Amino acid sequence: MEAFLLGSPPTLTQGEVAERAGVPLDLARDLWHHLGFAHATDDARAFAASDVEALRLSAELVSMGILGADSQAALVRTWGRSFARLAEWQVSLLAGLAVEGADPDERLTELTTGVLPRVEALQSYVWRRHLTSAAHRLLTTGTAPDEHTTAVCFVDIVGYTTRSRSLAQDELIDWIERFEQAATIAVVDHGGRVIKTIGDEILFTVDDPVAAAEIALDLTERGLDEDDDFPAVRAGIAYGAVVARLGDVFGPTVNVASRLTSIARPGTVVLDRGAYAALSGDQDEPDEQEEIDTPDYRFRRLRRVSVKGYARLEAWRLRRVKESRDD
Structure with missing residues (x-):
């Protein structure tokens, strides 16, 4: 199996791989460390011809100016973490099927x-589709890929710690899977991007703040529906500049969205000043008016809150006008 996965039996030491690829051994070791590979001793024959080709390709990308010293390390780390998680899940899935037979090996x-050749082809297809989407976003928005203005939203399961204690492992996995699947569908349907899931929380971005509001309201409303098995959630939305790097987003806008989520009550959506202004059209300095209605939304100003990094954070609760009238 090892020979099949690597393309040939592992017969090379790390020094031989680096020599054949024409790459300094220290650089090769750095690459393997960033990828998260297990440590191999100098004389261990743990490498194959595919490792030589991978090193050669990396060196070519550097010589072409595509990868600098800093970006190479960051990109390789991202590859290593992403594919390590994917590989663990895939092997667990195959092992689970294998033990059902008379001879598991x-x-x-x-x-x-x-199975794996088909999975490999499908992974390449998914990657190319996402490349197409990323290129389309860049060309249509005309903004630099590393910094742009967008809505950032966190959606967090309410009472996750307490509920997880009462669920068996399979039940917990199924519960989280239903949450991630429903949230991902809602985000994608509104033109957003899921940045990452963090246990009981999902982080997504969408350029249109109205779309962010609709996603958050849809998910919180589902969580309040007793006939829906979607868990109760809360959400925080901030609108402003973010720095995008290797598929993740950073900056004060992301931090504020996270802080707002932590103060939101179950089943509610809380906005920052930027999201409130974009949705309400109120660009002036905030006044003391507690509630403001637009044709679609009702905004209720909350007391300024003190959270980590922000002493007096402005916040508004967002509701649909129809929902407010029904109450």
């Missing part, structure tokens, strides 16, 4: 040789 080999 033989069954696992059959599954590996039959």
Whole structure:
């Protein structure tokens, strides 16, 4: 199986790999460390011809000016973390199927040789589709890919710690899976991007603040519906400049959205000043008016709150006008 996955049996030491690729050994070791590979001793024959080709390709990207010293390390770390998680899940899935047979070793080999080439082709397709989407966003917005203005939203499961204690492992996984699946569908349907899921929380961005509001309201409303198995959630939205790097987002806008989520009550959506202004059209300095209505939304000003990094954070609760009237 090892020879099948690597393309050939591992017969090379790390020094031999670096020599054949024409890459300094220290650089090769750095690459393997960033990828998260297990440590190999100098004389361990743990490498194959595919490792030589990978080192050669990395060196070519550097010589072409595509990867600098800093970006290479960051990109490789991202690859390593992402594919390590994916590989763990895939191997666990195949192992679970293999133990159902009379000879698990033989069954696992059959599954590996039959399934993984198809999975590899599908992963390449998904990657290319996401490249297409990323290129389309860049060309249509005309903004630099590393910094732009967008709505950032966190959606957090309410009472996750307490609920998780009462669920069996399979039940907990199924519960989280339903949350992630429903939230992802809602985000994608409104033109947003899921940046990452962090246990009981999902972080997404969408350029249109109205779309962010609709996603957050849809999810919180589902969580309040007793006939829906979607968990109760709360959400925080901030609108402003973010720095994008390797598929993640950073900056004060992201921090504010996270802080707002932590103060939101179950089933509610809380906005920062930027999101409030974009949705309400009120660009002036905030006054003391507690509630403001637009044709679609009702905004209720909350007391300034003190959270980590922000001594007096402005916040508004967002509701649909129809929902407010029904109450």
